[in-house]
């Protein structure tokens with residue numbers, strides 16, 4: 001029996017970069033979390049400890065900071081691709097780079113010059129937004145080029161009606177009562193795979209997000225699975241640059257509270273929001289002409 005080295009990669013996880021652009025007294029901020037993972041000719045470092053092919057993870061951290069200064073950070077997909085290409089193109093032993101970025105949103109705190117006066121000329125105060133986290137995973141491979149997956153997580157949504165669940169299998173352990181009217185709530189994690197390397201990731205993101213929200217709100221739901229499929233479908237129908245959507249959606253159960261002991265009825269007005277356990281609904285929706293995913297989801 002021989003023992004061999006299997007697939008491997010190494011990098012710096014979660015380099016937090018905050019880039020400030022100073023436009024006179026008005027500042028703009030970009031708050032991101034960058035993780036890079038490189039692979040290639042890494043037999044020696046694993047087998048003998050020879051670091052001759054290893055670009056240190058510390059250097060990868062520094063590169064994220066230096067690139068933020070040099071190139072700025074606009075769309076996270078573009079920044080991730082810039083970094084991934086840099087590692088593969090500048091270091092012969094590195095043949096593949098995976099760069100993952102999360103982006104956290106900040107809103108402005110509008111500050112005025114005083115009561116009844118206009119906005120202060122300098123605007124540099126921000127409040128962390130309650131919005132979702134934007135994500136991307138970019139792979140750049142020496143032989144196969146780039147794959148780009150965009151996405152979001154922590155997008156919490158709720159329909160207070162328009163959701164039913166009945167007609168399911170019942171066995172000797174089933175106690176769930178069928179319902180024609182329940183709360184449907186979930187925290188959406190969605191990732192969508194781009195067909196190529198197009199140029200407008202900002203617009204693509206905003207419209208994919210909007211499609212997810214509209215489909216969630218507009219689908220009269222017979223199950224969260226059905227809603228998930230409709231949400232993926234809506235993104236694919238509106239964003240032609242996208243060929244596959246993967247979603248993970250916990251069913252955030254809301255149970256009707258029994259108010260009868262207090263002599264009160266409860267026509268879907270008072271709910272107990274349970275945090276666990278939760279149903280976990282996961283699925284992928286794709287176009288039938290979607291190119292092979294390659295390493296996009298790795």
Ligand SMILES: O=c1[nH]c(=O)c2[nH]c(=O)[nH]c2[nH]1
Pocket residue numbers: 165176222223224225251279
């Ligand atoms: O939308 C739902 N899908 C399920 O598969 C399921 N199972 C369950 O108990 N409740 C629900 N709701």
